[in-house]
């Protein structure tokens with residue numbers, strides 16, 4: 001795993017209290033919408049393997065009329081450069097950060 005991603009994940013896993021609130025405020029969509037994205041990708045990735053772009057993510061964002069550039073740059077910043085990376089790099093840490 002490239003160094004920059006590892007560092008971001010560590011930071012994310014260490015979020016707590018006030019930091020977590022600020023993190024939620026910085027989200028490009030609601031917490032529920034982002035969790036829906038994970039569910040959507042889980043289902044779609046069982047049907048078809050990743051072609052290493054964000055095609056399913058983009059479909060979801062279009063269907064839900066979310067802010068595509070904003071969400072995609074947020075995903076990139078957090079290590080999600082394609083659909084499988086969103087599930088591999090972001091989802092586990094998301095639940096680490098939010099599951100009490």
Ligand SMILES: [Zn+2]
Pocket residue numbers: 050051052053082083084085
């Ligand atoms: Zn991929």
